[in-house]
Amino acid sequence: MTELRGVGIGLGVAQGPVARMAEPLPAPADTPSTLTPAEELARVREAVQVVARELEERGSKAGGLAREVLEAQAMMAEDPTLDAEVESRTSAGKTGEFAVSDAFASFRDTLAKMGGYLGERAADLDDVAQRVIARLRGLPAPGVPDPGHPFVLVAKDLAPADTALLDLDKVLALITTDGGPTSHTAILAREKSIVAIVGAASAKGLADGETVIVDAAKGVVTTDPSEDELAQAQHRADARAAASSAPLTPGALADGTAVPLLANLGKPGGAAEAVELGAEGVGLFRTEFLFLSSTQAPTVDEQTAAYTELLQAFPGKKVVVRALDAGADKPLAFLNDAHEDNPALGLRGLRALRASEDILREQLTALANADKATDADLWVMAPMVATVEETEYFVSIAREYEIKIAGVMVEVPSAALLADRVLAIADFASIGTNDLTQYTMAADRLLGSVASFQDPWHPAVLRLIKATADGGKANGKPVGICGEAAADPLLAVVLVGMGATTLSMAPTALADVRASLLTHTLADAQRIAAAALAADDAASARSAAQAAAENAA
Template structure:
């Protein structure tokens, strides 16, 4: 039997299934035999223990996982949440029930907001489970330890569990819920875990079932025959050989250069990215400096972090995205006004233009870091939709001494007028996650529409082609910094559509480098045309595969 989901990365895994334990039952709603002050003491103690544990696990995991777990720890100790718990305790409830109800109410509020805040609702559920488990003195639901290597199957996986998976034991991961941009997917991608998320029919899998987890083909195979298992193991060996191969610059088979860059969320990941072959940074997210703060960081504080990043890439390109925040990632010092549809609200360049001093200080810090290092700094603005916004940003960059100023293409508007946008900007970088979201009218954080959140959609590819063509005519670089660049076959298509650089999670660099080396520019353009001509995302991917299989095989390589 086969189950479909969304594959994360290109790996393959074979092994026995171990199901993750279900959630704790809802605490019984009964009067407490303790006074409210004693129950409050119990609740605060358990919240503190859980927050400390999340902080400790975050420090142990590092990278994106640390950011996620630290955010969860802050959720646990949110004063508003505790105030709600105390009110419920005053009504005679037990600490367990008061925590459950307060967290559930806050979770429902976040869910109703959608977007970034809606995605945080699942994280809050995990915190609630951990606090209730501590209060009840029972183990919190977590990853099992059967004593042998296994494929983990779960409804979804909490960030704390994903971050600390024992990769010597967990061969692969299958989740029933979740989408390609959930925290499970993000952390699985960062840790190179073979994973398929949103495989709704995987509820049929039972402990002990042998499965093949084929992330490249978005497929889980239950009870595969011996030939299928042998073929999967051969693919695993081939992928391991590619990862161990000497690192070379990204290029097509005919020598066309396609620099492969890293997406990074802080300077902490720079050394690992270089080790894995990153030729620079295509997306440095600066939000880590601003989120969960009650004030904007100073110019000096920012400069220190930017200098750390730039110093790790002497002589190489580092593309920094200025703060991408707004109503979907509310900051009290920027814009925390409630909006009914925050994904379409005051975010990105819109929010920064509304609070220009924050943007000016960030650009000033970047200019100072640039002057102090030898990296090739490029700066770009998020959520550009108009030429006016482009000119506003590039003029401000030049006023403050930054030599290379570009834009993120994440809206259909910017893609459709890319020739005019690139007439003003020095470069464009396509954020395929948001571009897909806005093109398909499908929230990229909602599992219910995960099937539409597919960058293979011909409508998305056509918009990428518009930007690529405009860049080609004007001689302006066009990069890809969304997760689409991490798909080895889609990476070939994107180059065929005009992308000049690709940026991705460092763990994906080896697979993409090997894929590009199999095809010439002429091949890439022909494969891209085949994908563009398809009716839907699945058909586009299949058409690209068929076109790729017909390409001549360069010496010393094999067509996947």
């Protein structure tokens, strides 16, 4: 028996034979074309169009977050800049295959350097290029293997197009050698409730057909397991399945301490599923969907209709709406599309809204209108707040529009360090652990080469979370968590132990987190949190918390 370690997604456990993802198509050779430049360009354009439509079709079938990701990929495939790059290469006598490979690689590198939202999109370009080249060569598109029986899928990473349409009757679990807890693969796996372990570098040595146990709760892949270990794993899987079908209850610790469990949503259409899965409200509603697909800002009426639809789904319940979080990392022509060398540190979030205050005022107008038309408990927060002065600005302007509860996102270390002063002004804070980790560790959350640093378990990040919670306690203000960290069942216990008052996550993570909280008292959670805080690095913090949790159980 050998144990391979990575980052587990959820509490699931599964077992079965390995099936490895096929290696990418080899890069096309730079050989002269036997066709005219016009013929080569026509071949490429036909292939790109077919691939784009296939991606849109997959997105339509998958729905949810996957649809958004795949539609973005389809738009990327038909980007005019890419088309021009391909044309310049075919005009020079290159084959269509080489032109696509070279142009997409160049474009990918450019986007990757920009970081932020565009850096995230860059990671998807390789998959698009592979699909176009496969079409040009008359080969099947790269994708998930089909060995003819259920299997554990092992891959370097998965493209969104593959993750979105995994056959869950065949794919028992997923193991990736790359990526981290905030990668597309991890987020989509969590949304689809796939048992998954990401970033397990040692899984490169797994062979087709060998049986493994994938234990997401422990972040461990067990190779060559014994019959007893297989039986224990199956028992845990059966127990988890039974627990997930139990009646829904409000989030709470074993001693009855209430911990409301809320949903992260990107569109009003996701509200029904969130309620069905036990969400007690919304801890993060991202308003970007109204803006990112537009060439101009949506009208007040359009925004009011969307916010009203959302609030109507949660009568009497808390709904936290984040003001537009855009800027140079999600460029909008009507907000700020100026080039920045380091957009993650640029004019984004509240900074961008202050520079275009009319957009903020229109959004607050629409939110106030929706609030008056419904009976949900509306909370509104500003993104990327870094200073006390910014807090004063946002709370003041929100009050002008009779927003009763105005708060801030804590994603920048300065806000965490000044939490006692920030929360003397703001009505609440919500910690975005993805960005807080990025800025604390100086590691781009979308850059694979520094993925190991992008871990919210790092004690430096945990200390900032605790400082924020302490600031909330000192002022009698609530402090919630709405980053991916809240969806980690063990880390959720640590967060509550440090003083988090609510947890918000992808709706499919609610059941696992609810079950995890019910196994510990508040005193247990505080001891587990102390163990994690005393560690020197992320891996040690996770191990220390696991040991403390087992001792408390």
